Amino acid sequence: MNIEAQVDALEGLSQLDSALQALEDELSRERTALEEKKDKLSELEQKHQAATASADEMDNVRGGLIQEARTMSVQMERSREKLARCRTEREVNAGQREIEELRRLYRDRELEIEKLAALSEQARSDIDATQAERDTLSGELGTTEGELSTRLAGLQKEADEKHVQRDVLSQDVPPVMFRRYEMIRKRRGNALAYTTDGKCSECNILIPPQMFQKMRRREDFEQCASCNRIIYFKPPPPEGEAEAEAPAEAASAEE
Ligand SMILES: [Zn+2]
Numbered sequence: 001m002n003i004e005a006q007v008d009a010l011e012g013l014s015q016l017d018s019a020l021q022a023l024e025d026e027l028s029r030e031r032t033a034l035e036e037k038k039d040k041l042s043e044l045e046q047k048h049q050a051a052t053a054s055a056d057e058m059d060n061v062r063g064g065l066i067q068e069a070r071t072m073s074v075q076m077e078r079s080r081e082k083l084a085r086c087r088t089e090r091e092v093n094a095g096q097r098e099i100e101e102l103r104r105l106y107r108d109r110e111l112e113i114e115k116l117a118a119l120s121e122q123a124r125s126d127i128d129a130t131q132a133e134r135d136t137l138s139g140e141l142g143t144t145e146g147e148l149s150t151r152l153a154g155l156q157k158e159a160d161e162k163h164v165q166r167d168v169l170s171q172d173v174p175p176v177m178f179r180r181y182e183m184i185r186k187r188r189g190n191a192l193a194y195t196t197d198g199k200c201s202e203c204n205i206l207i208p209p210q211m212f213q214k215m216r217r218r219e220d221f222e223q224c225a226s227c228n229r230i231i232y233f234k235p236p237p238p239e240g241e242a243e244a245e246a247p248a249e250a251a252s253a254e255e
Helices: 003-084 089-170 175-188 209-216 246-254
Strands: 192-195 230-233
Touching: 003 089, 003 175, 003 192, 003 230, 175 230, 209 230
Parallel strands: 192 230
Antiparallel strands: none
16 A cells, blocks of 8 residues: 555544544533533432421421420419419419429420521521522523533534544555554544654654655655654645645545
């Protein structure tokens, strides 16, 4: 296989690979953004559920305390009636102590009830805030998810097509060269460099004159001593043609 055909195939492959890389980066960014939103939504839902359960529990406890306070109030009324009927000083003292004790217990309940009411009110307002946040996010996801799935599917289709093109193109590169290309690409992102003026197009290092002279004969590829990329000589564009693609096209037309 002559070097011109390989250069064409490798250049095509390299362009395809950078387009694929950009596509895959975009796909992965979009998917991550979507996943993050979904995670956040489920976190908010859990928070909302837990806070609601805890506020309900507080209201329950408060309800029980209110019931207890009512019972005590009734007991106090009875104790007062009993006190009014007392004859001896001892009975009066005992009755007063009983009322005092009931009053103390009643006050404790009242304080607890107030405290719980404040806590529950705070909890309910936190719940409302969480719910508002959840609704906003859920609305956002609702409107963008369909759009985003379509976009993701489009990107995926484009990537799949490029993979097929890639398989076809890679058959024009000898297997040894392809394996080398893949190895360098995985390490460096792109595997192909060229030189026109004696410098590596990717890392800009000056190629040793002897190697450059050899490369100008376009008999074989070399590897850049600095960045290790596969490197070949690309003749300068003919007069009046600034297009970088022109020499490659001319080369393939000669075949
Ligand atoms: Zn280089």
